[in-house]
Structures are given as C-alpha cells and as structure tokens.
Amino acid sequence: MKTSLTYSGSYMESIYNNVETNINLAWWRYFPLFTGAMSYAKIILIVGAGPRLGAGIASKFREGGYKVALAARSLTTGLSAEGTLEIKVDLADPTSVPQMFETVKQFWGIPNVVVYNGANRLLTPPDDPFSASLETITASRTVGFDSAYVTAQEALRGFQQLSSFAAKAFIYTGNTLNQIAIPGVSPFAYGKVSAAMMIEYAANAYGGRRCKFYYVDERLEDGRPAGEDLDGVAHGKIYWELAHELVQSKWLVTFTKEGGRREFIGKDFDGYTREDHFLNMKGFGL
Numbered sequence: 001m002k003t004s005l006t007y008s009g010s011y012m013e014s015i016y017n018n019v020e021t022n023i024n025l026a027w028w029r030y031f032p033l034f035t036g037a038m039s040y041a042k043i044i045l046i047v048g049a050g051p052r053l054g055a056g057i058a059s060k061f062r063e064g065g066y067k068v069a070l071a072a073r074s075l076t077t078g079l080s081a082e083g084t085l086e087i088k089v090d091l092a093d094p095t096s097v098p099q100m101f102e103t104v105k106q107f108w109g110i111p112n113v114v115v116y117n118g119a120n121r122l123l124t125p126p127d128d129p130f131s132a133s134l135e136t137i138t139a140s141r142t143v144g145f146d147s148a149y150v151t152a153q154e155a156l157r158g159f160q161q162l163s164s165f166a167a168k169a170f171i172y173t174g175n176t177l178n179q180i181a182i183p184g185v186s187p188f189a190y191g192k193v194s195a196a197m198m199i200e201y202a203a204n205a206y207g208g209r210r211c212k213f214y215y216v217d218e219r220l221e222d223g224r225p226a227g228e229d230l231d232g233v234a235h236g237k238i239y240w241e242l243a244h245e246l247v248q249s250k251w252l253v254t255f256t257k258e259g260g261r262r263e264f265i266g267k268d269f270d271g272y273t274r275e276d277h278f279l280n281m282k283g284f285g286l
C-alpha cells in the first residue's frame with residue numbers, strides 16, 4: 001500500500017477509482033469555506049419529478065430542512081398546500097428550462113441542489129437499432145440530454161452566485177446504459193451516454209471549485225439494473241450524501257439499495273456484459 005503522496009500513475013488511478021475519495025490537493029480552493037457566510041437558503045429543484053424518485057428525493061431533503069421545488073408536465077405552477085413549489089414544464093422543449101429556474105428564483109431564490117430525472121424511453125426492435133427514425137432519436141435525446149444540458153448550465157450559473165459556504169450539486173439520474181448497449185433501447189441510451197460525458201466534463205472543470213456534478217445509477221446487488229425495483233427512498237439517501245460532500249468524489253456513482261455506493265461494470269437485465277453481447281454476435285451465444 002502507498003503511504004506517501006507521489007504522482008505515480010498508480011496512485012493517481014487509485015484516487016480516481018476509490019469511489020469515496022475525498023482528497024483534493026488544491027486545498028486553497030476550500031479556504032472560502034471558512035470565510036464565507038455561515039448560512040444559506042437550502043433549496044432543491046427536482047426536474048422531472050414524479051411519484052417514485054421525485055417523491056423519495058423530495059421527502060429526504062424536506063426532512064433535512066430544504067425548500068422543495070418540483071417540475072413536471074402534469075403540475076400546475078404555484079405553491080401546494082404542503083408548501084412545495086410546483087412548476088409546469090415540458091422537457092421536450094429545452095428553451096423552457098431557464099423560465100423554470102426563474103420561477104424558483106422568484107418564489108424562493110437560487111437552488112443549491114438540482115436533480116435531473118427527465119427521460120423519454122423510446123425503443124426499437126432488439127435486433128434493429130437503426131430502424132429508429134431521426135425524429136425518434138431526437139425526441140429521446142431532447143429530454144434525456146438537451147434539456148439536461150440547459151438545466152446543468154442554469155444550475156451552474158446559479159451556483160456561482162451563491163455563498164461559498166453553500167453545498168452545491170447537480171445530480172443526473174442515469175442508468176447502466178452509459179456502460180452497455182442493452183438491445184432495444186438505443187434511442188434512450190444515446191441520451192444517457194451523452195449525459196454521462198457531460199457530467200464527466202463538468203466534474204473535471206467545476207468540481208474543484210465546489211460545484212459538484214454526479215451521474216447516479218442504481219443497481220441490484222449483483223450489478224444488474226435496478227429497473228422496476230428502482231427505490232425512491234434509497235435515491236433520497238444517496239442524493240443527500242452527494243449533495244453535502246465537501247469535495248467532489250468520482251462523478252460516476254453506482255449504488256445499491258442495501259449496500260450503498262459500489263463500483264460495477266455495465267450489465268443487462270440478465271446479467272450479461274458488453275463482452276457477452278460481442279461474443280454472442282460472433283456466434284458463441286449468450
């Protein structure tokens with residue numbers, strides 16, 4: 001085991017691969033933490049908020065003293081009886097995203113945590129990914145990536161105006177599709193792959209300045225996708241932890257309901273990997 005700080009490849013790799021690494025050699029970037037205002041408005045905006053993930057994440061942050069803003073197509077803009085800010089938005093139109101942030105700002109202020117759940121799960125026959133029209137690809141990508149990109153831009157713009165003391169995080173709800181081409185879901189997968197790359201760029205550029213970016217993907221204990229077993233409460237717990245990490249840890253977060261954060265490779269619903277699918281094409285079978 002290495003005990004001293006050197007710049008050898010293996011040590012740097014160990015920093016990257018240790019999912020809970022909380023070391024940052026650029027310590028001076030954290031100095032404002034100790035000089036900034038000691039309190040800030042705690043506001044979370046959950047974009048694409050429904051009964052499963054949206055509800056689980058909202059509940060955790062509400063318990064932690066946050067004001068909660070939810071955005072989805074079926075909501076009517078205004079305060080609910082419970083004091084939640086609800087915003088009507090259609091993520092099929094990325095130009096509507098800045099107004100969503102403006103609404104949060106007008107009611108409460110700038111959100112310091114922004115979660116993006118939006119997805120448009122369009123499919124193809126499993127053996128014919130190119131049967132999807134460009135319109136289908138665009139429709140899936142617009143919700144899965146384009147609107148997420150504008151949301152991340154707006155989130156960062158807000159983070160840069162907040163107190164240096166505020167916890168700031170943008171969390172994209174992903175799945176295993178950035179790591180494996182599961183047959184039949186290619187239009188949906190292109191958005192997830194692009195979003196994962198966007199998050200990696202953002203974490204590398206802004207993470208060291210305390211604006212954290214994560215791509216989060218729940219798995220079953222054996223590494224298969226959580227799928228229909230996706231758990232809103234477990235998401236609330238890990239999103240809370242990521243939002244309040246002092247230092248950006250690895251941008252790619254895979255986790256399980258019982259075991260918390262754990263590294264996995266991409267697997268499909270039957271447990272097959274991308275290598276298995278390649279060998280299947282070669283005639284070895286699954």
Ligand SMILES: NC(=O)c1ccc[n+]([C@@H]2O[C@H](COP(=O)([O-])OP(=O)(O)OC[C@H]3O[C@@H](n4cnc5c(N)ncnc54)[C@H](OP(=O)(O)O)[C@@H]3O)[C@@H](O)[C@H]2O)c1
Pocket residue numbers: 047048049050051052053054055071072073074075089090091092116117118119120143173174175176217218219225226227228230
């Ligand atoms: N890791 C895994 O295995 C796994 C499994 C399943 C899902 N996921 C991911 O989890 C996320 C969603 O999970 P969930 O369904 O449980 O979340 P949810 O918070 O229960 O629901 C998401 C909400 O997004 C809203 N939405 C969809 N399209 C929208 C649009 N065009 N504009 C605005 N809002 C829109 C819908 O509300 P309205 O109809 O009111 O707009 C929907 O209720 C997705 O990103 C998905 O890819 C991951």
